[in-house]
Amino acid sequence: MPLVGAPDTGRAAAVVCRGLQKRYGDVVAVAGLDLEVRAGECFGLLGPNGAGKTTTIEILEGLLKQDAGDVEVLGLRWGTDDRALHQRLGIQLQDTQLQEKLSVEEVVRLFRSFYRRGPSVGDVLRMVELESKRRSWVGKLSGGQKQRLAVACALVNEPDLLFLDEPTTGLDPQSRRQLWSLLDRFRADGGTIVLTTHYMDEAQTLCDRVAIMDQGRIIALGTPRELISSLGAEHAVEFAVDRGAEVSTSLLAQLPGVTDARVDAGTVRLRVTEPHVVIPALLLELERQRLQLSQLATHQATLEDVFVAHTGRHLRDG
Amino acid sequence: MGRRERPYHPLIELTIARLLEFVREPEAVFWVIVFPLVLALALGIAFRTKGDEPVYVGVIEAAGRAEVSAVLTKAPGIQARVVARDRADLALRDGEVQVIVLPGTPPTYRFDPARPESKLARLAVDAALQRAAGRADRFTAGEETIETVGARYIDWLIPGLLGMNIMGTGMWSIGFSVVFARTRRVLKRLAATPMSRRDYLLAQMLARLVFLGLEVGALLGFAALAFSVPIRGSLWTLTGVVLLGALAFGGLGLLVASRARTIEAASGWMNFSMLPMWVVSGVFFSSAHFPAPMQPFIHALPLTALNDALRAVMLDGATAREVWAEAAILGAWAVASFSISLRIFRWK
Numbered sequence: 223m224p225l226v227g228a229p230d231t232g233r234a235a236a237v238v239c240r241g242l243q244k245r246y247g248d249v250v251a252v253a254g255l256d257l258e259v260r261a262g263e264c265f266g267l268l269g270p271n272g273a274g275k276t277t278t279i280e281i282l283e284g285l286l287k288q289d290a291g292d293v294e295v296l297g298l299r300w301g302t303d304d305r306a307l308h309q310r311l312g313i314q315l316q317d318t319q320l321q322e323k324l325s326v327e328e329v330v331r332l333f334r335s336f337y338r339r340g341p342s343v344g345d346v347l348r349m350v351e352l353e354s355k356r357r358s359w360v361g362k363l364s365g366g367q368k369q370r371l372a373v374a375c376a377l378v379n380e381p382d383l384l385f386l387d388e389p390t391t392g393l394d395p396q397s398r399r400q401l402w403s404l405l406d407r408f409r410a411d412g413g414t415i416v417l418t419t420h421y422m423d424e425a426q427t428l429c430d431r432v433a434i435m436d437q438g439r440i441i442a443l444g445t446p447r448e449l450i451s452s453l454g455a456e457h458a459v460e461f462a463v464d465r466g467a468e469v470s471t472s473l474l475a476q477l478p479g480v481t482d483a484r485v486d487a488g489t490v491r492l493r494v495t496e497p498h499v500v501i502p503a504l505l506l507e508l509e510r511q512r513l514q515l516s517q518l519a520t521h522q523a524t525l526e527d528v529f530v531a532h533t534g535r536h537l538r539d540g
Numbered sequence: 541m542g543r544r545e546r547p548y549h550p551l552i553e554l555t556i557a558r559l560l561e562f563v564r565e566p567e568a569v570f571w572v573i574v575f576p577l578v579l580a581l582a583l584g585i586a587f588r589t590k591g592d593e594p595v596y597v598g599v600i601e602a603a604g605r606a607e608v609s610a611v612l613t614k615a616p617g618i619q620a621r622v623v624a625r626d627r628a629d630l631a632l633r634d635g636e637v638q639v640i641v642l643p644g645t646p647p648t649y650r651f652d653p654a655r656p657e658s659k660l661a662r663l664a665v666d667a668a669l670q671r672a673a674g675r676a677d678r679f680t681a682g683e684e685t686i687e688t689v690g691a692r693y694i695d696w697l698i699p700g701l702l703g704m705n706i707m708g709t710g711m712w713s714i715g716f717s718v719v720f721a722r723t724r725r726v727l728k729r730l731a732a733t734p735m736s737r738r739d740y741l742l743a744q745m746l747a748r749l750v751f752l753g754l755e756v757g758a759l760l761g762f763a764a765l766a767f768s769v770p771i772r773g774s775l776w777t778l779t780g781v782v783l784l785g786a787l788a789f790g791g792l793g794l795l796v797a798s799r800a801r802t803i804e805a806a807s808g809w810m811n812f813s814m815l816p817m818w819v820v821s822g823v824f825f826s827s828a829h830f831p832a833p834m835q836p837f838i839h840a841l842p843l844t845a846l847n848d849a850l851r852a853v854m855l856d857g858a859t860a861r862e863v864w865a866e867a868a869i870l871g872a873w874a875v876a877s878f879s880i881s882l883r884i885f886r887w888k
Binding site: 283284285305308309311313315317318319320321323324328331332333334335336337342343344359375 | 544545546547548549550552553554556557560561564565721724725726728729731732733734735888
C-alpha cells in the first residue's frame with residue numbers, strides 16, 4: 223500500500239500518534255495507526271462510516287483511552303497534562319446537542335467561562351455569524367446554525383488546535399460553504415485543524431493533507447493532489463449502455479490511455495490519463511461491439527476515486 | 541440575562557444555566573411548586589379534624605334485628621343500619637360499617653381486629669347492648685377532649701409532607717436533568733472542556749437550593765393559612781434543616797443518576813430508593829410502628845432524620861442544638877452521596 227507524503231519533520235507537530243489501537247469487544251475500531259499532524263495545517267481523516275475516524279479523533283481529544291499506542295497532542299499527553307490540554311483545544315463532537323432551552327449567547331457564555339483566555343462572547347458570535355440569533359433558544363436554530371454554534375463553543379478559547387468530527391454532515395450546501403469559510407478564517411489566523419469527514423469534496427476543499435481510513439487503518443496519506451495523481455490517471459470516464467447490455471471490461475482496459483476499468487451498478491468507470499484520446503477510441507470500440515451509449519460523463523479524478531482504487535468500494539457504501 | 545460579555549466563575553454560570561433551563565420548563569415548575577400544594581390540600585381535607593365521628597355498625601337481617609337496631613340507634617355516637625347477610629362482609633371490607641352485629645342470645649360481633657376503628661366500634665356496640673340488657677355502670681368518668689393546634693394529625697402531617705417533597709423534587713429534578721444531559725451528550729461535550737467536574741455537580745445542587753425557598757415557603761404558608769399549622773421553632777433553625785435536607789437529597793439524586801444511561805433506568809432507581817422511605821420514614825404514619833430491630837436503620841435514613849427534625853422544630857419549637865443528631869445524619873448523607881457521585885459519575 224503506497225503511503226505518499228511522508229511527514230515533514232522540519233515543522234512542529236501538533237499531533238503525533240504511533241501504533242494507536244482501540245477495540246470494542248471483538249470489534250477492532252483502530253488497528254495500529256500512525257499519524258502526524260503539523261502545526262498550522264488542516265488535516266483530514268476521510269473514510270466511510272465505521273472506518274474508525276471518530277474513535278481516532280476522540281482518542282486525540284482525550285475522550286477515549288486507547289488500548290495501545292502513544293499519543294502526543296501539542297507536545298503534551300493525556301493523563302498528565304489534561305488541564306493544560308483542555309485549555310488549548312477546541313472540540314466539536316459529532317452531532318453535539320447543546321442545552322436546547324438556553325439561548326445562543328447563554329451557551330457561548332457558559333463555555334467561555336471554562337477558559338482562562340479567549341475572545342468575548344460578542345466576538346465569538348460575530349466570528350460564526352450568529353449575532354442575529356443571540357437571543358434565540360438553541361432548540362429553535364436550524365441545523366446549520368446549530369453546527370456553527372457548536373463550532374463557536376469550540377472557538378471560545380482561541381484554540382491552538384481545533385478538532386471537528388463530521389462538521390458538515392447533514393447540512394445544506396449553503397450552510398456547508400458558510401462553515402468552510404469560517405474554518406478558512408481560523409486557518410488564516412494560524413490555527414491547526416484535524417477533522418473527520420466522509421465527504422470527499424470537503425476534504426479536497428479544506429485539507430492540506432488527508433489520511434484515507436478504512437477498517438481502522440490508514441490506507442493512503444498525502445495532499446489531495448498527491449493522492450489523486452498517485453492513481454496514475456487524473457481523469458475518470460463513466461458511461462452506461464442501453465438495455466444493460468454486457469460490456470467487456472477487459473477489452474476496455476486495453477484501450478490506449480486507460481489504466482483501470484470497472485463496472486459498478488450498470489455504470490462503467492474508466493480511469494484515464496487523457497480523456498481526449500480515450501473517448502474517440504471508446505466510441506469506436508462500442509460501435510464495434512454494437513452497443514448504444516445511454517450516458518457518458520467525464521470528471522477529474524477525486525479522492526473518492528482514490529478510495530475506490532484502494533478498497534474497491536465507494537465511501538458511501540459504509 | 542443582559543449582554544454580559546464577561547462570564548462569571550464557571551460554578552455560577554453553570555448554576556445560572558441550570559436555573560434557566562428549569563424555569564423554561566413549565567411542567568417542572570408545576571411539579572415542584574403546585575403539586576405539593578394540591579397534595580397538602582387534598583390530605584388536609586381528608587384528615588381534617590372531624591369532631592365527634594360516630595362509629596358505623598351493620599346489623600344483619602335476622603330475627604331480633606329490630607330490638608338490636610332500636611338500642612344502637614338510641615345510643616350516643618353510634619350509627620346503625622340493617623345489612624343483608626350476603627352483603628355484610630363486603631360492607632365491612634369497604635369500611636361502610638366497622639363492625640357487624642348478628643342478633644341472638646348472646647349476639648355475635650364480626651369485625652377485623654387489624655383495624656383500630658373496628659375494635660373501637662366493637663367496644664361501643666358491646667357497651668350499648670350490655671347496658672340495654674341491664675348492666676349498670678359503676679361510675680361515669682369525666683372527659684376532656686383535645687382540640688389544640690399543634691397536636692392534631694394535620695400538624696403532624698405537614699412536616700412529613702414537606703420532607704417528602706424536599707426528597708421528591710430534589711431527587712427528580714436533579715436526577716432527570718443529569719440523565720437528560722447525558723442522553724443528549726451534553727455531558728460528553730462538557731467533559732471535553734477544562735470545566736471542573738465538581739463545579740458541574742455542585743451547580744446542580746445550588747440551582748436546586750434557589751427554588752427550595754419558593755417551594756417550602758408555598759407549602760408552609762399554605763399550611764399556616766388553611767390549617768393554622770404552627771411553626772414554633774426559629775425560622776433560622778428551620779431554614780438550616782431544610783437546606784441540609786435539600787443537600788442530602790440533591791446528593792442522592794446525583795448518586796442515583798450518576799451512572800444511568802436512560803431516563804427509564806434513572807426512574808427505576810429513583811423509585812427504588814424513595815419508596816422505602818415513603819413507607820418507613822414517618823410521612824403519613826409514625827415510624828415507631830415498625831419493629832425495634834429496624835429502628836436504627838430507619839433512623840439512619842435521610843427522610844426519617846429530615847421529618848423528625850422538621851417536626852421537632854415546627855411543633856416542639858426545638859433549637860438547633862436539639863436537632864443536631866438529625867442534622868449530622870443529613871450532612872453525612874449529603875457529603876457521602878456527593879463524593880461518591882463525583883467518583884463514579886459517567887460523563888459519556
